[in-house]
Amino acid sequence: MNKVYGRMFALMASTVLTMPALADEDQVKIALMTDLAGATADYGGQGAIEAVKMAIEDFGGTLNGKPIHADFIDHQNKPDIAVTKAREAFDSGTDMVINLSNSAAALGVMEIAQSKDKVVVVTGAGSDRITGDACSPNAVHFAFNSYSLANSPVKALAANGVNNWYLIVSDFAYGLSVEAAVTGAIESSGGTLAGSVKHPAFMASDFSSYALQAISSGAQAIGLSNSSSDTTNSIRALKEFGLGGDQQMVAFTLLINEIHGLGLDQASGLLFADGFYWDRTEQTREWSKRFYERVGKMPNMVNAGDYSGTLHYLRAVEAAGTTDAKTVLAKMREMPINDMFAENGKIREDGMMVHDMYLVQVKTPEESQYDWDYLKVLETIPAEEAFLPLDQSKCSLVNKG
CATH class of the missing domain: 3.40.50.2300 (Response regulator)
Structure with a gap:
């Protein structure tokens, strides 16, 4: 096992925090939920962790005076574990869950998020059902779909x-x-x-x-x-x-x-x-080289989506002045996405973030x-x-x- 994965397992053993833990009402709390070391770790893993960290750092680390706190949760590529951990995360004050590699896991967590009125940003799963017959007013689908x-x-x-x-x-x-x-x-x-x-x-x-x-x-x-x-x-x-x-x-x-x-x-x-694609423009190259310095490999579209989705959520919370899911989701749909991932991307009424x-x-x-x-x-x-x-x-x- 190399040093990167050794560190990753150590982080998994006690939930990873990017900021000191404070009372839930005094922070903005997000969770990356994904496969950290299994068969689909390229859709999550260390790349996803660093992409979310980069978004929080680039945003400034605080939001409307509140620290931004992130947990990194391994669903082990199992939908039942994803649903259980999502329920626990939302009950402990998590405002938004991102990534959700594995389509069955994503669909299960979307149901929990809707019942608890929380936000889900799916970047690591691609089923068309996410914005099709199983769509949710609480879910946004970033990056790609089938x-x-x-x-x-x-x-x-x-x-x-x-x-x-x-x-x-x-x-x-x-x-x-x-x-x-x-x-x-x-x-x-x-x-x-x-x-x-x-x-x-x-x-x-x-x-x-x-x-x-x-x-x-x-x-x-x-x-x-x-x-x-x-x-x-x-x-x-x-x-x-x-x-x-x-x-x-x-x-x-x-x-x-x-x-x-x-x-x-x-x-x-x-x-x-x-x-x-990391080498497409000056902007993609600049961001990707920063990512490479942290991870040791160039980013894929899911890593880029994790960064962009996290940043867009934080910008929407800032603009809304609240973490209330309905208000934030309305802002997310209203605001265009312009960053190294998407140019004039927009979130449609079905929850799909459409982009080139x-x-x-x-x-x-x-x-x-x-x-x-x-x-x-x-x-x-x-x-x-x-x-x-x-x-x-x-x-x-x-x-x-």
């Missing part, structure tokens, strides 16, 4: 004549949500689905049979409707069994950390949509010029195209009249 990650690559490939697909799907809430979004995008683009295969989430280590089925299907594009280690294991297996020629590999949820772990030899040519997305491709080793120089930004997808139109929403909060 629709925004699925729609753009499918449409881009269709425009270039690639319209026949085979899907490798993780058989759990998020993977199935991605599958539904991808299937819908294929149909709306006039494409066809040659077939699909499902695998257990975070349990399969041998992806040989799934890769062979996908390659032998003859589909022009092989889409990976999974995440985290399931996606990287799928990529390794596809490369091992000879993916090449005219077949295009597309990941529907991929973080730069996973490309770093795979290496450009295995990941090169891979196409996917992303909500943030980016269609990216992994570079070859020869194209990469320096450390973490991994992606080519092929195009910017405007917010109105990247996210589901409101008139198609299943959210009960949307006024379609």
Whole structure:
């Protein structure tokens, strides 16, 4: 176990505080709830901790004269633990919970937050249900969702004549949500689905049979409707069994950390949509280099979303002059998001924070010029195209009249 994780476990043993503990009424209290060391730690972990700390520090450490206090809670990637710990956090005075990697965990915590009138900012989970049929007036969805990650690559490939697909799907809430979004995008683009295969989430280590089925299907594009280690294991297996020629590999949820772990030899040519790339602008580079000094790796879109979501919440509390959830959420919807993550981002009535997305491709080793120089930004997808139109929403909060 390296020193970073050793320190992290020590912090987990006694809830991490960024400020001295004071009476609840004398502080603004937020909690990062995520997977700190498990299968989806790239969606949380030390990167999430430091991103939230950076937001609090950049805001100034206090809000309307009150210290800003943060807890870092490990839900161990288990929805039941997430719900229990969220209830405990809200009962102890927590005003806002952020991240919530794991879609089932996010949906469970959203229910608790609504019943206790608290704020939830989801950055680490992507199910469309969060702003769809399970939407909540107390929840905001930052960073990405399965629709925004699925729609753009499918449409881009269709425009270039690639319209026949085979899907490798993780058989759990998020993977199935991605599958539904991808299937819908294929149909709306006039494409066809040659077939699909499902695998257990975070349990399969041998992806040989799934890769062979996908390659032998003859589909022009092989889409990976999974995440985290399931996606990287799928990529390794596809490369091992000879993916090449005219077949295009597309990941529907991929973080730069996973490309770093795979290496450009295995990941090169891979196409996917992303909500943030560290090397895109001067502003993204400046923030990302600060993050790198603290974490030792470049940030992914979830890390950037944790920072932006925390900062936007704090700004809304400041503007509202209260931590009352309804008042703060109204301010969050009213105020645009302009920072290194989003330009003129806005929170819609369904709770989705819509912003531009980016269609990216992994570079070859020869194209990469320096450390973490991994992606080519092929195009910017405007917010109105990247996210589901409101008139198609299943959210009960949307006024379609």
